[in-house]
Amino acid sequence: MKLTVTDVRKSFGATEVLRGASLTVREGDLAAVLGPSGCGKTTLLRIVAGFESPDGGSVRIGDREVAGLPPDKRGVGIVPQEAALFPHLSVARNVGFGLPRGSSGRTARIEECLELVGLAGYGDRMPHQLSGGQQQRVAVARALAPRPGVVLLDEPFNALDRSLRVSVRDEVRAALKRAGATAVLVTHDQEEALSMADAVAVMREGRIVQEGTPASIYAAPCDLGVATFVGEAVVLPAVLSASHGRDTVSCELGDLLPRRDGVPGAGNRTGGAGNGTVGAADGRPGTPGADVTATAGAGTVALRPEQFVLRAPGEGVEGLVERVEFFGHDAAVTVMLESGTVIRARTRGDLPHRPGDRVGVAVEGPVLFFTG
Numbered sequence: 014m015k016l017t018v019t020d021v022r023k024s025f026g027a028t029e030v031l032r033g034a035s036l037t038v039r040e041g042d043l044a045a046v047l048g049p050s051g052c053g054k055t056t057l058l059r060i061v062a063g064f065e066s067p068d069g070g071s072v073r074i075g076d077r078e079v080a081g082l083p084p085d086k087r088g089v090g091i092v093p094q095e096a097a098l099f100p101h102l103s104v105a106r107n108v109g110f111g112l113p114r115g116s117s118g119r120t121a122r123i124e125e126c127l128e129l130v131g132l133a134g135y136g137d138r139m140p141h142q143l144s145g146g147q148q149q150r151v152a153v154a155r156a157l158a159p160r161p162g163v164v165l166l167d168e169p170f171n172a173l174d175r176s177l178r179v180s181v182r183d184e185v186r187a188a189l190k191r192a193g194a195t196a197v198l199v200t201h202d203q204e205e206a207l208s209m210a211d212a213v214a215v216m217r218e219g220r221i222v223q224e225g226t227p228a229s230i231y232a233a234p235c236d237l238g239v240a241t242f243v244g245e246a247v248v249l250p251a252v253l254s255a256s257h258g259r260d261t262v263s264c265e266l267g268d269l270l271p272r273r274d275g276v277p278g279a280g281n282r283t284g285g286a287g288n289g290t291v292g293a294a295d296g297r298p299g300t301p302g303a304d305v306t307a308t309a310g311a312g313t314v315a316l317r318p319e320q321f322v323l324r325a326p327g328e329g330v331e332g333l334v335e336r337v338e339f340f341g342h343d344a345a346v347t348v349m350l351e352s353g354t355v356i357r358a359r360t361r362g363d364l365p366h367r368p369g370d371r372v373g374v375a376v377e378g379p380v381l382f383f384t385g
């Protein structure tokens with residue numbers, strides 16, 4: 014079901030943790046709430062679940078206001094940070110925990126949910142006989158079993174090894190999709206949010222500052238804070254000027270074209286607190302921040318690693334290769350420019366750069382510019 018959180022506020026003593034947080038998750042979507050530690054993500058999730066009551070605002074699941082209801086009357090499924098399975102119960106009994114005893118179809122539903130998470134036939138095992146990733150998938154099956162309106166996942170991959178995390182992520186996403194679940198995933202890991210979610214809500218200091226598809230948030234962040242939090246960026250002082258109907262952003266890497274458009278077909282759903290970025294436009298009607306024109310003057314340019322092109326010395330701004338990190342499919346090359354500015358470029362893995370090489374650095378494509 015659709016989840017609509019509107020203007021939710023919450024303080025603990027004198028600490029204002031949620032300052033009017035609003036979030037909309039479309040039915041069947043997996044939305045990631047992405048934000049730094051302490052910004053209020055878990056508190057928001059606990060309010061949706063009913064473990065905390067908000068000081069103000071509304072939480073709707075489908076058409077129903079749930080803010081006054083106890084957790085077990087809300088129709089939410091919860092996947093905690095660590096699977097937290099009951100150690101003395103079999104996998105099947107863990108999955109069936111939220112289903113009424115003796116109800117018809119109980120056994121079939123347990124089997125169905127184990128199948129959804131790729132663990133058909135594991136019902137008789139005990140939790141300690143499963144790997145960490147399998148335990149987390151059982152936790153997802155347990156959350157899905159009572160057919161909740163919304164599934165809430167609180168940093169569910171934190172306890173897993175990095176190598177395991179990617180495959181468990183894929184399996185959990187696939188299970189949620191197979192179940193047609195509406196889900197909210199809380200994470201501070203931008204790669205996890207961008208790669209897993211249909212929609213990303215960026216949270217900062219108790220508010221959702223931007224909601225949109227992963228591609229639109231990366232391409233058109235609403236402000237410099239989001240630009241640097243969601244993805245890597247080299248940030249440099251710059252000046253925006255307009256002449257002959259064409260805007261130019263000038264910085265130490267040359268005269269560049271400011272980004273004006275969004276990503277075709279990947280617009281921001283709600284936009285955010287547009288602060289005069291040229292980049293926050295996706296042209297959709299009713300999108301705050303869309304078609305905002307930054308005023309000419311001083312500001313900041315944010316350059317993505319894949320926008321840098323390394324050429325021969327003399328072509329572009331000269332720099333010295335300091336470090337090459339080879340990842341197989343690509344490489345990250347750290348270059349110090351003559352000014353002392355350090356940039357990190359993503360290049361194809363087979364390009365022959367070595368520490369100590371002199372290169373020319375150029376920037377490709379439109380750039381993000383923020384006033385102020």
Ligand SMILES: Nc1ncnc2c1ncn2[C@@H]1O[C@H](COP(=O)(O)OP(=O)(O)OP(=O)(O)O)[C@@H](O)[C@H]1O
Nearest residue numbers: 025028030048049050051052053054055056057201
């Ligand atoms: N029950 C509580 N009593 C007092 N302060 C609390 C309580 N719960 C949370 N806080 C405070 O609220 C702030 C936000 O906490 P919350 O756990 O929601 O953040 P978070 O974004 O989920 O962080 P993390 O990623 O580190 O879990 C923190 O400063 C925390 O100390």
